[in-house]
Amino acid sequence: MPLHWKLVIDSRNAPALADFWAAALEYEVEDASVLVGRLLAAGQIAEDAVVEHRGRRGLRGYAAVRHPDDPFDEVSGIGQGRRLLFQEVPEEKTVKNRLHLDLHSEPGGRDALVARLESLGATRVREVDQGPAGHWWVMRDPEGNEFCVN
Structure with missing residues (x-):
């Protein structure tokens, strides 16, 4: 059985980089608003773990894009197919990528x-x-x- 995977890309501003790649690839930015609302209501995350970007709530430091034709979980908004996840890291990019699109x-x-x-x-x-x-x-x-x- 093939493995499910996603490509994770370190970034300084995950939502902005997700916006760029969504537009570049004609993908959709994942909407985690429902999941974030449920986690907040259940007390599983604090308000400071949440960021709002373009009117949607997401988890601070993360943003993802998915292929518009692939399946996704309607509660979490997480794509179940072709997907790029951007995670914020403290350091700047310093060398050539060893993996690229x-x-x-x-x-x-x-x-x-x-x-x-x-x-x-x-x-x-x-x-x-x-x-x-x-x-x-x-x-x-x-x-x-x-x-x-x-």
Whole structure:
């Protein structure tokens, strides 16, 4: 049986980075408002463990995005398929990622995708030319995490 997994990305501002990646991937930001409300009402978490972002309550230091077609738990809002979880850490990013996302455009749509990602806050780093294998852009998200667009 295959394992269920999610990709966890360290960040300085989890809700803002989740907003960027939701827009970049056309995913949905998970809504944990119902779960947070239940945990607060049951006294299982304190108010200081909660943050509000774009009118939704979430757990401080965490935010996630999920594929819009994948199943999710209606109480917790947690996706049960393709999912990225952003967790806040105290230190800044200091070195190159050892793991990154590759975003694939529609045929002939790479330049438009790069421009859309830049409008969301990404930056181009360099273009890589692999001859017959094609070429792609190395980019950075708003917190400096590298990803590729081809």
